[in-house]
Amino acid sequence: MSDRIHTLSGYFHEYQKSLAEPDKFWARIADSFHWRKRWDKVLDWNFEGPDVKWFVNGKLNITENVLERHLFTLGDRPAIIWEPNDPNEEGRVLTYQELYHKVCKFSNALKAKGIGKGDKVIIYMPMVPEAAVAMLACARIGAVHSVVFAGFSSNALADRIEDCQAKAVLTSDGNFRGKKKIEVKAVVDEALEKTNDVETVVVYQRTKQDVVMKEGRDYWWHDFIAGQAETNTATEMDSEDMLFILYTSGSTGKPKGIVHTTGGYMVYSKYTFENVFQYSPGDIYWCTADIGWITGHSYIVYGPLLAGATSIMFEGVPTYPDAGRFWAIVDKYKVNQFYTAPTAIRALEAHGTEPIEPYKLDSLKVLGTVGEPINEEAWHWYHTHVGKNRCPIVDTWWQTETGGIMVSPLAGVTPNKPAYATLPLPGVQLAIVDPEGNELTGNSVEGNLCIKFPWPGMLRTTYGDHERCKQTYFATYKGMYFTGDGVKRDHDGYYRILGRVDDVINVSGHRMGTAEVENAINEHPKVIESAVVGYPHEVKGQGIYAYVICDMTNRTVENLTNEIKETVRKIIGPIAKPDKVQIVSGLPKTRSGKIMRRILRKVAEGAMDDMGDTSTLLDPEVVEEIKKNRIN
Ligand code: WTA
Numbered sequence: 001m002s003d004r005i006h007t008l009s010g011y012f013h014e015y016q017k018s019l020a021e022p023d024k025f026w027a028r029i030a031d032s033f034h035w036r037k038r039w040d041k042v043l044d045w046n047f048e049g050p051d052v053k054w055f056v057n058g059k060l061n062i063t064e065n066v067l068e069r070h071l072f073t074l075g076d077r078p079a080i081i082w083e084p085n086d087p088n089e090e091g092r093v094l095t096y097q098e099l100y101h102k103v104c105k106f107s108n109a110l111k112a113k114g115i116g117k118g119d120k121v122i123i124y125m126p127m128v129p130e131a132a133v134a135m136l137a138c139a140r141i142g143a144v145h146s147v148v149f150a151g152f153s154s155n156a157l158a159d160r161i162e163d164c165q166a167k168a169v170l171t172s173d174g175n176f177r178g179k180k181k182i183e184v185k186a187v188v189d190e191a192l193e194k195t196n197d198v199e200t201v202v203v204y205q206r207t208k209q210d211v212v213m214k215e216g217r218d219y220w221w222h223d224f225i226a227g228q229a230e231t232n233t234a235t236e237m238d239s240e241d242m243l244f245i246l247y248t249s250g251s252t253g254k255p256k257g258i259v260h261t262t263g264g265y266m267v268y269s270k271y272t273f274e275n276v277f278q279y280s281p282g283d284i285y286w287c288t289a290d291i292g293w294i295t296g297h298s299y300i301v302y303g304p305l306l307a308g309a310t311s312i313m314f315e316g317v318p319t320y321p322d323a324g325r326f327w328a329i330v331d332k333y334k335v336n337q338f339y340t341a342p343t344a345i346r347a348l349e350a351h352g353t354e355p356i357e358p359y360k361l362d363s364l365k366v367l368g369t370v371g372e373p374i375n376e377e378a379w380h381w382y383h384t385h386v387g388k389n390r391c392p393i394v395d396t397w398w399q400t401e402t403g404g405i406m407v408s409p410l411a412g413v414t415p416n417k418p419a420y421a422t423l424p425l426p427g428v429q430l431a432i433v434d435p436e437g438n439e440l441t442g443n444s445v446e447g448n449l450c451i452k453f454p455w456p457g458m459l460r461t462t463y464g465d466h467e468r469c470k471q472t473y474f475a476t477y478k479g480m481y482f483t484g485d486g487v488k489r490d491h492d493g494y495y496r497i498l499g500r501v502d503d504v505i506n507v508s509g510h511r512m513g514t515a516e517v518e519n520a521i522n523e524h525p526k527v528i529e530s531a532v533v534g535y536p537h538e539v540k541g542q543g544i545y546a547y548v549i550c551d552m553t554n555r556t557v558e559n560l561t562n563e564i565k566e567t568v569r570k571i572i573g574p575i576a577k578p579d580k581v582q583i584v585s586g587l588p589k590t591r592s593g594k595i596m597r598r599i600l601r602k603v604a605e606g607a608m609d610d611m612g613d614t615s616t617l618l619d620p621e622v623v624e625e626i627k628k629n630r631i632n
Helices: 008-020 022-030 062-074 096-112 129-141 154-164 185-193 221-225 262-276 294-306 325-333 342-349 376-386 466-474 514-522 557-571 597-605 620-628
Strands: 041-046 051-056 078-083 092-095 120-124 144-147 168-172 174-177 180-183 200-204 218-220 242-248 256-261 284-287 310-314 337-340 366-370 393-396 430-433 445-451 481-489 495-500 504-507 510-513 527-537 541-550 580-584
Touching: 008 022, 022 041, 022 262, 051 262, 062 096, 062 129, 062 262, 062 294, 078 096, 078 129, 078 325, 092 096, 096 129, 096 221, 120 129, 120 154, 129 144, 129 242, 129 294, 144 154, 154 185, 154 242, 154 256, 154 557, 168 185, 180 185, 185 200, 200 221, 218 221, 242 262, 242 294, 256 262, 256 466, 262 294, 284 294, 284 325, 294 310, 310 325, 325 337, 342 376, 342 541, 366 376, 376 393, 430 481, 466 481, 495 504, 504 527, 504 541, 510 514, 514 527, 514 541, 514 557, 527 597, 541 557, 541 597, 557 580, 580 620, 597 620
Parallel strands: 078 310, 120 144, 120 168, 144 242, 168 200, 200 218, 284 310, 284 337, 337 366, 366 393, 541 580
Antiparallel strands: 041 051, 078 092, 174 180, 242 256, 430 445, 445 481, 481 495, 504 510, 527 541
């Protein structure tokens, strides 16, 4: 049974039903899954705890819904089509049947090593099908996976291993990215010198580069699974058992482990996938995200595979061997739904339309974007040159915390409006609030985006620190989940996301906390104090601008700025490296010692005549110096 909505009036009808009788609405959708035992109660909740439970006492295993449920009907259908980094290398196809056997085999091997329900497993892997196999194998035995983007540094990896006390790390020798061959196992080795929880490391051989294997701890993937049976019975899980932890940046401190649980996430990821993309059986769907981010979790692996779709997984980058690579892949596999990030669109737009011309894109039915606000120019370029004015664009707003898409057109159903995420999905109750927390009703309003009612895909806690979850998301506005985003509802009632209103910056669709980058900069021995802000960047959406007070003895400005960038790269990873570093003699502060970031943002933007109220500034001369030496 499909729960797909086909018309705009159908959407409004479903939306109303989800408001009036949320339990009944979600029960109907959840009933199309396989449960070992049906739930006793659909929803139990309060946002004060917060304490949210969906499908209470339901028993299931999510992988039975990905694998067993499809075996008889779709066993021969490709589940994953893998396209390698190098277009001359042969791709791979895994049917549902083959995926089932690979997942069983790997999960049997994990079990044989004593890994089971509740154990944490870190996945630090390139974009190869085995990464999806690893995730599903964990889910099959009740182990909790935590995928760490393979571009993160050993420090960032070590922090995550330690925070969740991982028992095992699944990784590869190396990673092919464009022209580069990147070390992966060596990064794991470095991380493991800093922590001691990990007993088992499994290494998938991808690049065949030399790696060091530690006797008794490290195993080659092929040896690890050798002799294991190709079938097994999945472990029974409770709806609210943890499915995965995914670390994400916030405005304060270290990244937090967002916890998603089994039943609600399953229902929500599949429902949103089918409806937003208007997936029809047999469609070829491609999401270009990395599995290290939530988009890869929900819309490469879980959502599409729960729906029995064919999901393409691409190892490489959009510009290798040239800027036509995405379109070559769309043509090669006759892709029907294509989902990418605005930053990729802008980067390709810079190459003009020539790279598109050699390829046939007429298989495309739906285009999607995610991760950051899409500017109107990029929207139109995508619509005209990729979609040939024929394909609806789904601008999908959501977050690691929301588990799945929250505000988005349903492709071809909801009228498009460039740069608008348009309308909430059924079950999603939005509120726009002013800084005091008063809900702004009616149309043509702007404020902070909150959510008033639980949805099945929502986070349940932040791992190991429930209070932090409460303070970050549920304390700012009483009785509501606060997203951290600003939003506008226009005269038609359509939503446009305006970007973060907190100290989170969005670089190429990757979330970075300014505090996190500052902490990394401050590790440099010559750094006394720093302040980081985002500024508009043509391709990345936002760039990182760092103002740093340094001890300049024995250093030039040039070698210090380079060293500072390098320090951040080492501590967090290349994605967090500041674009601009300005050495300053002081930072603009209020009399109470608070850094006035608003001023730093204005300077970084180049909006120097528009400083706003500076009357509380302690030392106005600092601002003059900063303005004078601003980096262009
Ligand atoms: C931003 C990614 C505008 C937003 C799925 C959000 C967007 C943050 C959109 C979450 C969009 C995501 N339009 N902004 N369509 N999608 N964002 O956790 O600021 O990596 O809060 O999840 O990305 O980023 P995250």
